[in-house]
Amino acid sequence: xxxxxxxxxxxxxxxxxxxxxxxxxxxxxxxxxxxxxxxxxxxxxxxxxxxxxxxxxxxxxxxxxxxxxxxxxxxxxxxxxxxxxxxxxxxxxxxxxxxxxxxxxxxxxxxxxxxxxxxxxxxxxxxxxxxxxxxxxxxxxxxxxxxxxxxxxxxxxxxxxxxx
Amino acid sequence: xxxxxxxxxxxxxxxxxxxxxxxxxxxxxxxxxxxxxxxxxxxxxxxxxxxxxxxxxxxxxxxxxxxxxxxxxxxxxxxxxxxxxxxxxxxxxxxxxxxxxxxxxxxxxxxxxxxxxxxxxxxxxxxxxxxxxxxxxxxxxxxxxxxxxxxxxxxxxxxxxxxxxxxxxxxxxxxxxxxxxxxxxxxxxxxxxxxxxxxxxxxxxxxxxxxxxxxxxxxxxxxxxxxxxxxxxxxxxxxxxxxxxxxxxxxxxxxxxxxxxxxxxxxxxxxxxxxxxxxxxxxxxxxxxxxxxxxxxxxxxxxxxxxxxxxxxxxxxxxxxxxxxxxxxxxxxxxxxxxxxxxxxxxxxxxxxxxxxxxxxxxxxxxxx
Numbered sequence: 001x002x003x004x005x006x007x008x009x010x011x012x013x014x015x016x017x018x019x020x021x022x023x024x025x026x027x028x029x030x031x032x033x034x035x036x037x038x039x040x041x042x043x044x045x046x047x048x049x050x051x052x053x054x055x056x057x058x059x060x061x062x063x064x065x066x067x068x069x070x071x072x073x074x075x076x077x078x079x080x081x082x083x084x085x086x087x088x089x090x091x092x093x094x095x096x097x098x099x100x101x102x103x104x105x106x107x108x109x110x111x112x113x114x115x116x117x118x119x120x121x122x123x124x125x126x127x128x129x130x131x132x133x134x135x136x137x138x139x140x141x142x143x144x145x146x147x148x149x150x151x152x153x154x155x156x157x158x159x160x161x162x163x164x
Numbered sequence: 165x166x167x168x169x170x171x172x173x174x175x176x177x178x179x180x181x182x183x184x185x186x187x188x189x190x191x192x193x194x195x196x197x198x199x200x201x202x203x204x205x206x207x208x209x210x211x212x213x214x215x216x217x218x219x220x221x222x223x224x225x226x227x228x229x230x231x232x233x234x235x236x237x238x239x240x241x242x243x244x245x246x247x248x249x250x251x252x253x254x255x256x257x258x259x260x261x262x263x264x265x266x267x268x269x270x271x272x273x274x275x276x277x278x279x280x281x282x283x284x285x286x287x288x289x290x291x292x293x294x295x296x297x298x299x300x301x302x303x304x305x306x307x308x309x310x311x312x313x314x315x316x317x318x319x320x321x322x323x324x325x326x327x328x329x330x331x332x333x334x335x336x337x338x339x340x341x342x343x344x345x346x347x348x349x350x351x352x353x354x355x356x357x358x359x360x361x362x363x364x365x366x367x368x369x370x371x372x373x374x375x376x377x378x379x380x381x382x383x384x385x386x387x388x389x390x391x392x393x394x395x396x397x398x399x400x401x402x403x404x405x406x407x408x409x410x411x412x413x414x415x416x417x418x419x420x421x422x423x424x425x426x427x428x429x430x431x432x433x434x435x436x437x438x439x440x441x442x443x444x445x446x447x448x449x450x451x452x453x454x455x456x457x458x459x460x461x462x463x464x465x466x467x468x469x470x471x472x473x474x475x476x477x478x479x480x481x482x483x484x485x486x487x488x489x490x491x492x493x494x495x496x497x498x499x500x501x502x503x504x505x506x507x508x509x510x511x512x513x514x515x516x517x518x519x520x521x522x523x524x525x526x527x528x529x530x531x532x533x
Binding site: 007009011014015017022024025 | 292330335343357
């Protein structure tokens with residue numbers, strides 16, 4: 001490989017990485033479009049404390065960026081209680097503005113009673129396997145949380161107990 | 165076999181081939197030729213003094229003129245060290261260059277920490293993106309103007325650090341999801357820098373990023389978050405073994421040692437953590453798995469030592485030997501610290517050290533033979 005090509009490639013890698021990062025940022029942008037960003041550091045799933053409890057509590061800390069950047073972000077906690085439902089569904093026991101769909105949960109535009117009109121819905125995609133696993137026993141899986149476009153939230157070592 | 169087993173002979177043969185080939189000469193090859201000329205001159209003088217050979221004045225003068233002219237030519241072109249003192253100074257310069265690179269990288273990080281908050285978003289993006297490009301430009305200019313590798317190495321290390329910082333800052337600014345392609349891009353950029361400017365430090369950093377990238381890909385394929393590769397150390401093995409396989413199939417010249425070191429150290433550390441520190445394993449937590457990993461860690465460490473001695477790879481031999489010693493001490497502590505009184509344990513460790521010394525002495529004799 002000729003040295004001149006190397007230098008161009010190195011510069012291209014830098015520029016390409018920045019363009020990719022900015023493109024990702026653009027798709028996740030907040031402000032007027034009101035897309036929600038999940039705070040992945042603090043969001044978590046809480047496992048049932050006893051065998052009699054089948055519900056899983058999903059603690060989501062949501063960021064509502066006011067601008068294109070993540071500055072001036074408003075953090076709002078949101079709690080949803082989920083449990084395995086009939087026919088592979090995941091039911092929402094409690095949660096502000098939450099509705100359930102087969103294989104998926106949809107967070108509507110409200111959180112803890114606060115009106116978030118204009119905020120796009122955030123979907124928690126639950127794979128069909130997860131819905132099945134929810135009915136079996138201890139599982140470890142990944143759920144994809146879609147906010148605006150896509151963000152991954154890792155739910156580690158989730159132990160879901162089946163209904164008694 | 166004697167050729168393969170002689171460290172200087174083995175390295176020397178390949179260097180000799182390089183030096184005599186029509187391939188473009190690099191600094192290492194030029195340094196080798198100067199060393200060879202110095203050794204030849206010294207031995208010839210000894211032979212002449214002992215009366216084993218006689219040179220006429222013309223021959224002696226012609227030889228001296230030729231050697232001096234050749235050394236001067238190589239020194240001018242590649243800034244090679246002509247005497248031992250200069251070589252020691254070069255080592256010092258290499259150390260200073262590494263320290264300087266670390267200081268500049270720290271300065272870069274602290275600069276961004278200090279002023280980042282005062283910048284507008286687009287200024288942030290511009291500065292973060294410009295930093296590695298400017299550093300890359302400076303590296304290129306230095307590489308063309310300087311015959312010594314030290315300034316170029318320093319600038320290349322700063323360029324790499326600036327790129328890593330660039331991606332980190334953009335991720336923070338826009339709350340981006342950590343991407344598996346991050347370490348992949350860092351590895352690519354580092355490899356391009358390292359191979360263009362022949363910088364080992366940057367190559368080591370790039371290869372480490374490559375190991376993280378490979379592990380992350382495996383984690384992703386398994387349905388895990390790629391960041392988990394840091395905790396699931398088994399995934400380091402893939403990248404590490406890949407590096408060792410690459411360097412065993414395709415020789416990388418002066419970079420061989422870096423490949424072997426970066427391949428061996430994470431592999432041995434991962435196996436040690438799995439076997440002796442009970443790090444979580446993807447194969448489960450059965451005792452058999454742990455024992456297998458412990459055995460593998462010991463065998464690979466011994467293998468690295470043996471291969472290092474056999475093929476004259478000092479970095480592999482040292483790494484393997486340090487690992488074997490560490491594993492032995494760990495195992496001794498594990499087995500005997502509780503049942504034995506402290507003085508008896510220390511005596512035992514001393515006895516094992518004596519045994520190791522004896523074994524190494526035998527090995528040394530075998531290698532010398």
